[in-house]
Amino acid sequence: MPILSEKECKDLLTKVLGYSKADECEVNLNGTDSGNIRYARNSVSTSGSISSTSLVVQSAFGKKVGVATINEYDDASLEKVVRRAEELARLAPENPEYMPCLGQQQYLPSRTFVPETAATTPAARAAAVAQSLQVAKESKTVAAGYLEDITGFAAMMNTKGLFAYNTSTNVNFSVTARTEDGTGSGYAIRGYNDVRKLDTKLATTVATQKGSKSSNARAIEPGKYTVILEPAAAAVLLENILFGLDARQADEGRSFLSQPGGKTRLGEKLVDERVNIYSDPQNADLPTSPWNGDGRAQEKVSWIEKGVVKNLTWSRFWADQKKAKAIPSPDSFIMEGGTKSLEELIKGTKKGILVTKLWYIRPVDPQTLLLTGLTRDGTFYIENGEVKYPVKNFRFNESPVIMLNNLEELGKAERTVSTETNNNYMIPAMKIRDFTFTSLSDAV
Numbered sequence: 217m218p219i220l221s222e223k224e225c226k227d228l229l230t231k232v233l234g235y236s237k238a239d240e241c242e243v244n245l246n247g248t249d250s251g252n253i254r255y256a257r258n259s260v261s262t263s264g265s266i267s268s269t270s271l272v273v274q275s276a277f278g279k280k281v282g283v284a285t286i287n288e289y290d291d292a293s294l295e296k297v298v299r300r301a302e303e304l305a306r307l308a309p310e311n312p313e314y315m316p317c318l319g320q321q322q323y324l325p326s327r328t329f330v331p332e333t334a335a336t337t338p339a340a341r342a343a344a345v346a347q348s349l350q351v352a353k354e355s356k357t358v359a360a361g362y363l364e365d366i367t368g369f370a371a372m373m374n375t376k377g378l379f380a381y382n383t384s385t386n387v388n389f390s391v392t393a394r395t396e397d398g399t400g401s402g403y404a405i406r407g408y409n410d411v412r413k414l415d416t417k418l419a420t421t422v423a424t425q426k427g428s429k430s431s432n433a434r435a436i437e438p439g440k441y442t443v444i445l446e447p448a449a450a451a452v453l454l455e456n457i458l459f460g461l462d463a464r465q466a467d468e469g470r471s472f473l474s475q476p477g478g479k480t481r482l483g484e485k486l487v488d489e490r491v492n493i494y495s496d497p498q499n500a501d502l503p504t505s506p507w508n509g510d511g512r513a514q515e516k517v518s519w520i521e522k523g524v525v526k527n528l529t530w531s532r533f534w535a536d537q538k539k540a541k542a543i544p545s546p547d548s549f550i551m552e553g554g555t556k557s558l559e560e561l562i563k564g565t566k567k568g569i570l571v572t573k574l575w576y577i578r579p580v581d582p583q584t585l586l587l588t589g590l591t592r593d594g595t596f597y598i599e600n601g602e603v604k605y606p607v608k609n610f611r612f613n614e615s616p617v618i619m620l621n622n623l624e625e626l627g628k629a630e631r632t633v634s635t636e637t638n639n640n641y642m643i644p645a646m647k648i649r650d651f652t653f654t655s656l657s658d659a660v
Contacts, residue, residue: 218267219249219334222381225371228271228289233375235298238275238305240317241375242511245271248368253341256360258352260345263338275301276317279310315532317374318511326382327503333385333411334367340411341365344389348420352393355424357402361391365411372511380507386640387411388633391420392593393427394660400433400606401660402426403573403593405448407633407640409503426572426594433606435656436597442568442624443651444561444598447632447643449574449591453616454643455634456577456585457493458549461519463528463540472585472617473525482525487620489523490554495546501631502642508544517543523620553629553644561627561647563601568647570596570603574612577636585615590657609660610653622649 220228225245232243247269254262274283275298282304286297341363352359365387372380390405404423408414445453466473466480473481496516497504506514510532518526527543535542562570572594580586591609598604627645634641 219247219367219369219383220245220371222371225369225381226373226379229371229373229379231291232271232273232294232298233373235295236275236302236375238277238302240276241298241301242274242317243271243373245269245371246368248366250364250366251336251338251341252362252364253345254362255345255349258349258359263341265338271297273297273301275305276314277302277305279312279314280305280308281311281314282306282308313533315536317376318378319376320378321380321507321511321513323380323506323513324498324515326384326506327498327500328382328384328409328505330385330410333365333387333409336365336387336411344414344416347417348391351417351420351424355393355428357393357395357424357427359391359393359420359423361389361420363387363389363416370505372507374511378511380511382505382507384505385409385411387414388638389414389416389419390633390635391416391423393420393423395427395431397431399660400427400429400431401593402428402430405633405635407631429603430594430596430606430660433595433608434597435608438610438653438655440650440652442565442647442649444558444565444568444570444645444647445574446558446570446572446645447630448635449571450643450646451632451634451641452574452577452589452636453587453614453619454551455637455639455641456579456587457616458519458546460585461527461529461545463530463538464534466528467534467538470582472583472615473528474583480528482528484525485523486520486525487523487617488623490623490626491520491523491620492518492552493520493549494518495549497547499550499642502548502550502640504547510544512542512544514544514546517546519546519549548639548641550642551629551644554626556625556627558627558645561625561645562598562603564625565598565601565647568598569607569651570598573635575635580613585617586613587615588613590659592659609657611655611657612652613654614652619648619651622651623647624649
């Protein structure tokens with residue numbers, strides 16, 4: 217099924233709701249068209265495209281809820297999926313946390329769709345990857361990478377009169393470049409709504425340079441170091457703060473935002489006063505959907521302002537229980553940066569370690585948000601403002617909350633992609649003191 221227009225979605229969902237006999241019914245329709253190229257050992261290995269859609273019906277009788285999904289859209293199939301959802305609802309126990317459907321909502325205009333990205337052809341993908349491979353071959357490195365562009369639509373309608381619709385585009389590119397002897401590895405990742413901003417040649421140049429310079433890394437003692445985290449490395453740590461901004465978890469004593477006696481850290485200074493984190497669905501560099509998955513409108517929200525926790529996310533149920541505003545989780549976030557480039561941060565560092573990428577992130581202690589993981593694909597020792605030599609990779613144990621309290625400097629914010637979740641963020645490079653490395657890793 218192609219990407220459906222707003223009118224086509226409204227007509228289809230109106231038809232589905234016309235079959236409903238439940239007290240309340242909500243229908244979600246989603247679809248994507250995507251194309252991709254994967255390459256390894258300086259040669260394309262696969263190329264393909266995927267088109268998929270799904271329609272999800274949620275029916276409720278009182279607080280008894282049933283959900284059914286289908287990807288066939290003839291009248292008989294549409295009625296069948298509605299009847300199935302109702303059948304399941306009648307069999308289900310009552311959900312004590314069920315919230316009635318929302319009524320009509322007002323949404324901000326969407327900025328997530330770029331026609332040029334939606335028009336990406338297989339030939340355009342091939343040309344972009346060819347540029348990457350040319351850089352790798354000329355630098356005598358061995359590249360592996362993945363390029364994917366996605367065009368999607370989402371629509372939602374319920375029996376209370378709510379209707380929401382959005383289209384979006386996105387392109388993500390990642391590349392790893394290793395030396396021919398396998399002793400050095402470099403990495404770069406980029407993501408945009410607008411494919412015209414993607415420069416695979418430049419990204420691959422960054423990866424190949426890191427790969428060549430990281431060959432034959434030296435072992436240095438683990439311990440506490442001043443580190444410069446590139447945006448992609450910082451993203452996989454900071455997003456754990458975003459995921460943890462849940463009011464219920466904080467109220468119930470299950471998060472780093474919990475305080476003794478059922479209190480939370482909302483309104484308290486949590487990190488360095490230079491830290492400002494917010495979300496904005498209409499941000500020009502990182503636009504997101506104007507509505508949340510349950511139909512609530514997304515707005516610009518300040519989460520951390522001058523180091524102080526300003527807002528938490530609230531489910532509709534928990535907000536109703538606590539008589540609070542039901543603020544939905546954001547689809548992404550932006551951390552304000554400074555004015556310095558990565559090179560300027562390095563130049564101002566007497567001794568430290570430059571980290572390109574962190575991966576295999578795992579929680580250690582939810583109460584302190586302590587995480588563990590590994591560096592990879594380009595880790596370097598800095599001395600007197602210069603990158604002196606590559607170092608072997610480390611395992612780290614660090615909390616992003618502690619990390620943001622040990623902040624020394626922020627670079628310029630730029631759009632990057634989390635290597636753990638594939639989410640896009642706006643994050644600056646950052647210099648952190650006393651970052652804890654616990655052991656060495658032989659992996660490249």
